[in-house]
Amino acid sequence: MSLEIIELAGLATIQDTGRAGWKKFGVSSSGAMDAFALRAANALIGNAPHCAAIEIGLGSAVFRATSDCVIAVAGVGFALSIYLWDLPLWGSYYVRAGWTIRLDKLDSGMWAYLALLGSVQTDPILGSASTNLRARFGGLDGRRLQAGDALKAAQPSRARSDLAARIVPASALPAYSDRPVLDVILGPQEEYFTPENIAMLMSQTYVMHPTSDRMGYRLEGSALTRNEKKELISEGMTMGAIQVPQNGQPIVMMADAPTTGGYPKIGTVASADLPLLAQCVPNKSAIRFRETTVEKAQKKYRDQITALEALARRWA
Amino acid sequence: MKPSIVPLGDSAALIQLGETIHPSVNQRVRALAKRIEASAVNGLIETVPAYTTVLVQYDPLILSFAQLKNILQEKIDQTDESASRKPRLLEIPVRYGGAYGVDLETVARHLHLSVADIIRIHSAKIYTVYMMGFMPGYPYMGELDSALVMPRLETPRARVAAGTIAIAGSQTGIYSVESPGGWRLIGWTPLILFDSKSESPFLFSPGDEVKFFEER
Numbered sequence: 001m002s003l004e005i006i007e008l009a010g011l012a013t014i015q016d017t018g019r020a021g022w023k024k025f026g027v028s029s030s031g032a033m034d035a036f037a038l039r040a041a042n043a044l045i046g047n048a049p050h051c052a053a054i055e056i057g058l059g060s061a062v063f064r065a066t067s068d069c070v071i072a073v074a075g076v077g078f079a080l081s082i083y084l085w086d087l088p089l090w091g092s093y094y095v096r097a098g099w100t101i102r103l104d105k106l107d108s109g110m111w112a113y114l115a116l117l118g119s120v121q122t123d124p125i126l127g128s129a130s131t132n133l134r135a136r137f138g139g140l141d142g143r144r145l146q147a148g149d150a151l152k153a154a155q156p157s158r159a160r161s162d163l164a165a166r167i168v169p170a171s172a173l174p175a176y177s178d179r180p181v182l183d184v185i186l187g188p189q190e191e192y193f194t195p196e197n198i199a200m201l202m203s204q205t206y207v208m209h210p211t212s213d214r215m216g217y218r219l220e221g222s223a224l225t226r227n228e229k230k231e232l233i234s235e236g237m238t239m240g241a242i243q244v245p246q247n248g249q250p251i252v253m254m255a256d257a258p259t260t261g262g263y264p265k266i267g268t269v270a271s272a273d274l275p276l277l278a279q280c281v282p283n284k285s286a287i288r289f290r291e292t293t294v295e296k297a298q299k300k301y302r303d304q305i306t307a308l309e310a311l312a313r314r315w316a
Numbered sequence: 317m318k319p320s321i322v323p324l325g326d327s328a329a330l331i332q333l334g335e336t337i338h339p340s341v342n343q344r345v346r347a348l349a350k351r352i353e354a355s356a357v358n359g360l361i362e363t364v365p366a367y368t369t370v371l372v373q374y375d376p377l378i379l380s381f382a383q384l385k386n387i388l389q390e391k392i393d394q395t396d397e398s399a400s401r402k403p404r405l406l407e408i409p410v411r412y413g414g415a416y417g418v419d420l421e422t423v424a425r426h427l428h429l430s431v432a433d434i435i436r437i438h439s440a441k442i443y444t445v446y447m448m449g450f451m452p453g454y455p456y457m458g459e460l461d462s463a464l465v466m467p468r469l470e471t472p473r474a475r476v477a478a479g480t481i482a483i484a485g486s487q488t489g490i491y492s493v494e495s496p497g498g499w500r501l502i503g504w505t506p507l508i509l510f511d512s513k514s515e516s517p518f519l520f521s522p523g524d525e526v527k528f529f530e531e532r
Binding site for chain 2: 258270302
């Protein structure tokens with residue numbers, strides 16, 4: 001089972017569910033920007049949830065199967081066509097040797113995942129296949145993919161046609177939107193902000209700045225003014241944490257975020273809603289926040305994953 | 317202060333053990349992080365010890381915040397047995413100034429010291445690795461002698477070479493991989509701080525003691 005990249009306009013890298021256990025040495029977790037879409041792509045073809053896939057972002061991509069393949073494509077913002085057919089995302093497909101797989105970038109959405117039956121082969125580094133672009137390791141030689149790259153399945157197996165022809169129903173998908181409302185758990189440094197600032201975070205509409213990337217999404221709105229002038233002592237961070245630097249414009253930490261940071265965090269986006277944020281588009285999406293509790297956020301996340309696992313069991 | 321445990325979102329918790337950068341606070345931070353990792357509780361993913369805090373990353377599919385908080389409280393209450401263990405000492409050869417330590421003379425001028433003074437003061441002390449972060453293998457070390465305290469550059473450089481020794485505020489660090497950087501560059505070491513393909517990828521660990529010596 002193998003593919004070749006024919007054309008690539010955007011940013012494509014190999015990503016899995018991220019690198020755990022090395023943050024204490026300064027190693028970012030990396031991994032898929034939209035962890036739900038990666039998980040869904042793997043579930044569609046019976047791969048384990050942590051398997052590596054090709055993350056395609058920002059622009060179009062064309063692949064050619066160099067042998068018969070079973071693939072799944074999940075994500076937002078692309079039109080998929082395989083050989084002669086236009087096909088929906090969130091599906092699994094049988095691709096014959098020589099056929100092309102086209103992912104044409106649309107206006108909405110950012111990231112799609114192409115999973116290969118048996119996972120995409122890489123040399124795992126520090127326990128993960130994810131590409132760390134800043135430190136240049138993981139994935140394929142620590143770099144972005146490019147036209148001409150050949151990718152194959154880690155566990156060679158015969159292409160099984162029975163794994164194709166599955167679709168994740170829309171009812172099991174997160175509420176992807178150009179106008180997402182994201183659940184936020186306040187803290188831990190909400191005392192650095194006035195109650196008016198917190199109200200402002202929860203009521204105003206944010207636009208994403210074009211300098212946003214896999215490290216962080218920079219949001220723009222009316223500036224939040226910090227309550228305390230003292231600087232925070234650097235501490236550990238996680239994906240979804242909303243840092244507010246002196247200029248009052250929030251930066252949401254994403255997959256490649258540094259492991260530590262020194263700006264106060266007004267809150268953290270709930271895990272279940274991180275995919276919605278990941279798929280937002282600079283200068284286009286209208287992003288709003290809504291307060292939630294840890295308990296509610298955890299329940300929502302468990303429900304989201306449990307629904308996907310139930311689908312995977314039905315397919316198995 | 318009494319340690320606090322607060323959520324950072326729905327899959328991490330932040331334990332705060334102090335409010336100022338201090339060797340004894342940081343020592344407790346590292347010991348607590350080790351105890352938490354050693355407990356191997358199902359659903360615990362990893363810890364990130366920093367100056368005064370331990371970040372605990374966990375899987376919300378397995379543990380609720382309330383369950384995690386109970387486990388962490390137990391770990392905080394346990395007596396600290398690792399306190400007496402002596403940290404290892406790493407001796408780091410440095411070529412001060414030159415092609416990599418491009419800020420050495422500016423720093424000397426700004427601090428009204430000679431280049432020889434800077435080298436003598438910077439290499440006199442034994443530093444502790446308080447935290448690692450920014451890039452893989454990057455050690456944040458302190459405390460710098462107060463005579464060497466200088467703010468960061470106003471505009472960070474786009475590229476700093478791996479192995480470059482730098483200072484900022486009361487800290488000193490070593491760029492572990494080529495990266496952008498806003499600290500002031502005073503020298504270079506040939507040592508490899510991060511090698512992703514090595515069996516021991518990192519030269520430093522949190523808690524290490526570090527001494528620089530001048531190599532001409």
